[in-house]
Amino acid sequence: MSLEKLVTISSSDKNDNLSENNSDFTVILNERNLSQGVNRILIKECTVPNVFPNIRGPANYKASFNNLLIIDKQGIGLLPVIVPEGQYVISTLGVPPPNDLITVLTSLIDAAIAPDTVTITLDPITNKLNFTFSSANYKFIENTITTPTPLNNVLGIVNETPAYTNSIDADGLPDLSGLKNVYIHSKDIADLNGVDAGFGLISLAEPVSLVDTPYGAYAYKQNNDDELASIVFEQPRNLSVIRVVLRDEKGTKLDIGTHQINLVFKAYFDAV
Numbered sequence: 296m297s298l299e300k301l302v303t304i305s306s307s308d309k310n311d312n313l314s315e316n317n318s319d320f321t322v323i324l325n326e327r328n329l330s331q332g333v334n335r336i337l338i339k340e341c342t343v344p345n346v347f348p349n350i351r352g353p354a355n356y357k358a359s360f361n362n363l364l365i366i367d368k369q370g371i372g373l374l375p376v377i378v379p380e381g382q383y384v385i386s387t388l389g390v391p392p393p394n395d396l397i398t399v400l401t402s403l404i405d406a407a408i409a410p411d412t413v414t415i416t417l418d419p420i421t422n423k424l425n426f427t428f429s430s431a432n433y434k435f436i437e438n439t440i441t442t443p444t445p446l447n448n449v450l451g452i453v454n455e456t457p458a459y460t461n462s463i464d465a466d467g468l469p470d471l472s473g474l475k476n477v478y479i480h481s482k483d484i485a486d487l488n489g490v491d492a493g494f495g496l497i498s499l500a501e502p503v504s505l506v507d508t509p510y511g512a513y514a515y516k517q518n519n520d521d522e523l524a525s526i527v528f529e530q531p532r533n534l535s536v537i538r539v540v541l542r543d544e545k546g547t548k549l550d551i552g553t554h555q556i557n558l559v560f561k562a563y564f565d566a567v
Contacts, residue, residue: 298329298564298565299561299562299563299564300326300329300561300562300564301339301559301560301561301562302330302336302534302559302560302561303557303558303559304322304324304537304539304557304558304559305322305555305556305557305558306318306320306539306551306555306556306557308322309321309322310322310323313536313538316550316551316552317550317551317552317553317554317555317556318540318541318548318549318550318551318556319538319539319540319541319548320538320539320556321536321537321538321539322536322537322539323535323536324534324535324536324537326535329564330533330534330535330562330564331531331533331534331535332531332532332564332565333528333531333532333533333534333562333563333564334527334528334531334532334563334564334565335525335526335527335528335562335563336484336525336526336534336560336562336563337518337521337524337525337526337560337561338500338501338518338524338526338558338559338560339517339518339524339560339561340515340516340517340518340558340559341479341501341503341515341516341556341557341558341559342513342514342515342516342555342556342557343477343479343503343505343513343514343516343541343551343556344511344512344513344514344551344554344555344556345473345474345508345509345510345511345512345513345514346510346511346551346552346554347473347474347477347505347510347543347549348380348381348382348383348473348510349382349383349471349472349473349474349510350362350378350379350380350381350382350446350449350471351380352377352379352380355380355550356543356547356549357545357547358546358547359474359543359544359545359547360445361445361446361448361449362377362378362379362380362445362446363375363376363377363378363443363445363446364376364377364378364400364404364444364446364447364450365435365436365442365443365444366404366408366433366434366435367433367435367436367456367459368408368411368432368433369432369433369459370432371432373436373442374407374408375407376400376403376404376407376446377403378396378399378400378403378446379399381394382394382473382510383395383396383399383471384396384471385397385417385469385471386398386417396449396471397415397416397417397424400415401413401414401415408428408433411428411429411430411432412428412429413426413427413428413429414426414427415427417469422468422469423451423464423465423466423467423468423469424450424451424464424465424469425462425463425464425465426462426463426465427461427462428460428461428462428463429461430461431459431460431461432459432461433456433459433460433461433463434455434456434457434459434460434463435447435452435455435456435463436455436456437454437455448470449469449470449471450465450469451465451466451467451468451469451470452465452466452467453465453466454466472506473505473510474505474543474544475504475505475506475544476502476503476504476505476506476543476544477502477503477505477514477541477542477543477549478499478501478502478503478541478543478544479499479500479501479502479503479539479540479541479556479558480497480498480499480500480539480540480541480542481498481500481537481538481539481540482498482538483532483534483536483537483538484500484526484534484560485498485499485500485501485526486498488500488526491546494546497546500526500539500558501516501518501558503516504516513554531565534562539556539558541556
């Protein structure tokens with residue numbers, strides 16, 4: 296015979312001495328008897344805030360930063376353009392707000408290539424960007440590990456410009472959708488539970504999609520399939536202390552500030 300209990304953990308219940316912040320936190324369960332012999336768990340639901348801007352810098356997002364554009368100017372070389380981290384829209388009609396990416400990027404590129412200038416427009420038919428420079432001395436380079444220019448992906452620039460020119464059309468559509476997914480990790484409840492193509496075995500407890508969650512709102516995920524939600528332990532496990540870490544797809548730990556993460560799972564114990 297086994298017993299089962301719903302366990303709720305939240306970053307609001309974190310132990311301050313054992314926790315870094317609200318997205319890398321440790322909770323100590325007040326129930327210390329049943330929690331020491333858990334055979335398996337079913338993750339039932341979780342909530343995670345979408346507080347991750349669509350333009351991100353390397354200081355906070357490491358491998359998933361995307362705010363750097365590098366322009367190749369003939370006779371000068373590579374010129375970096377860094378967009379301040381924040382939540383942007385691609386363009387608006389009328390008076391642009393401070394987070395209009397076309398307006399911000401135009402000003403930054405103008406400063407980098409002075410005395411030349413650039414005009415950036417969004418084609419109303421194709422919805423692709425065009426960059427028109429005041430001289431035919433420019434091209435975009437590819438985004439590579441050795442020369443990263445990850446803002447290319449945001450702007451729809453897929454290929455390196457074949458030759459210096461004054462007019463460059465983006466290959467694809469701009470993408471300001473931001474992080475698509477975040478991942479709740481915990482070695483205590485999900486050690487070696489996931490396999491990542493780039494990292495191998497990981498302590499993945501639950502992936503959470505942010506696709507339908509507006510910036511600043513909470514994403515909610517409920518598992519209705521017990522098979523997908525089940526994590527079975529090879530030996531009874533002590534879950535009286537649980538650490539939870541929120542990461543992006545590159546494994547970078549994410550900071551949610553004062554927002555909260557909540558996780559509910561059903562734990563199965565052997566009856567005494």
